[in-house]
Amino acid sequence: MPLPAIASKTSSEFAADVRAGMTLRGQKELPSKYLYDEVGSALFEVICHLPEYGLTRADERLLRRHSDEIVDRVEGPVAVAELGSGSGKKTRWILEALSRRQRTLYYPIEISRSALRMCERELGDIDSVSIVGFEREYLDGLREIALSREPGQHLLVLFLGSTIGNFDRPCGVKFLASVREVLMLGDCLLLGTDLEKPAAQLLRAYDDQLGVTAAFNLNLLARINRELEANFDLAQFAHVAKMNYWARSIEMHLQSKRRQKVSIPAAGISIEFREGETIWTESSHKYSREEVCRMATGAGFHCESQWIDDDWPFAENLLIAE
Numbered sequence: 482m483p484l485p486a487i488a489s490k491t492s493s494e495f496a497a498d499v500r501a502g503m504t505l506r507g508q509k510e511l512p513s514k515y516l517y518d519e520v521g522s523a524l525f526e527v528i529c530h531l532p533e534y535g536l537t538r539a540d541e542r543l544l545r546r547h548s549d550e551i552v553d554r555v556e557g558p559v560a561v562a563e564l565g566s567g568s569g570k571k572t573r574w575i576l577e578a579l580s581r582r583q584r585t586l587y588y589p590i591e592i593s594r595s596a597l598r599m600c601e602r603e604l605g606d607i608d609s610v611s612i613v614g615f616e617r618e619y620l621d622g623l624r625e626i627a628l629s630r631e632p633g634q635h636l637l638v639l640f641l642g643s644t645i646g647n648f649d650r651p652c653g654v655k656f657l658a659s660v661r662e663v664l665m666l667g668d669c670l671l672l673g674t675d676l677e678k679p680a681a682q683l684l685r686a687y688d689d690q691l692g693v694t695a696a697f698n699l700n701l702l703a704r705i706n707r708e709l710e711a712n713f714d715l716a717q718f719a720h721v722a723k724m725n726y727w728a729r730s731i732e733m734h735l736q737s738k739r740r741q742k743v744s745i746p747a748a749g750i751s752i753e754f755r756e757g758e759t760i761w762t763e764s765s766h767k768y769s770r771e772e773v774c775r776m777a778t779g780a781g782f783h784c785e786s787q788w789i790d791d792d793w794p795f796a797e798n799l800l801i802a803e
């Protein structure tokens with residue numbers, strides 16, 4: 482039975498990653514990809530609508546204004562693959578622009594099954610676009626897609642929403658280089674990157690007044706309770722957003738409000754927390770526009786064009802594999 486086999490592999494990987502991150506000697510950590518289960522993906526959609534979180538609106542404005550120009554610069558015929566599509570709402574602009582010139586295969590790649598379903602529902606009505614979803618890690622999905630491409634077909638890979646910022650800078654370049662390795666000469670990567678902005682604006686964006694980002698972050702502990710039979714008391718942890726000025730990133734943490742012990746039976750561990758100790762759950766690195774081009778060059782791409790949003794500094798970067 483293939484599905485249960487995949488599910489149990491996924492949950493044992495989750496248990497192993499939780500065990501590894503929670504038993505680190507210094508700062509406890511959890512990989513940010515685990516924020517996106519069904520509840521987390523739904524909460525992320527709400528975050529995208531919050532007045533404090535201008536990032537998604539900036540990304541969407543740029544795609545709405547420049548999609549025709551973007552697709553004109555990509556040599557056709559072309560298939561589109563998207564890394565971490567989420568609901569895919571913003572992708573509509575690219576797919577509609579392409580569908581005016583050709584029939585298009587669109588491959589969203591997602592680890593969150595519920596996000597993938599949202600995306601298929603969201604974009605399923607576009608004429609001349611066929612959607613084939615991949616419930617996979619980014620590079621596993623992209624490799625499969627690249628293997629099945631037709632002769633002469635180019636790939637346009639989308640990595641929107643500044644999700645690249647979840648990698649630290651060296652890992653970000655390494656990740657781009659791994660994407661480049663899968664691509665052929667002339668294939669394109671459309672990369673959304675959030676640009677540097679004042680700390681106060683970022684702190685508001687990652688710690689909104691309604692507490693949606695807090696719920697998104699705390700849901701990771703609730704997920705560990707649900708899937709790994711843990712006994713985190715959510716009321717005893719607080720969401721904290723903090724600037725890391727050295728790394729030029731904003732970090733999300735979950736801070737223990739008191740000294741406490743938590744057991745996670747399915748990961749085979751019990752862990753102690755000091756009062757004030759944190760679990761680091763996500764980083765979002767911010768960039769300068771020049772830096773994005775340097776990162777792209779270092780990874781084997783040519784930075785063909787950049788479009789910048791004036792209201793919320795954000796860059797859409799069209800990178801061509803060379």
Ligand SMILES: C[S@@+](CC[C@H](N)C(=O)[O-])C[C@H]1O[C@@H](n2cnc3c(N)ncnc32)[C@H](O)[C@@H]1O
Nearest residue numbers: 514517565566567591592593596618619641642
């Ligand atoms: C920050 S959200 C961005 C969603 C969307 N691209 C946007 O711009 O709004 C990141 C998305 O990537 C997915 N994701 C995170 N890590 C992943 C991985 N390693 N492989 C595949 N998808 C991943 C998450 O499930 C989530 O939907």
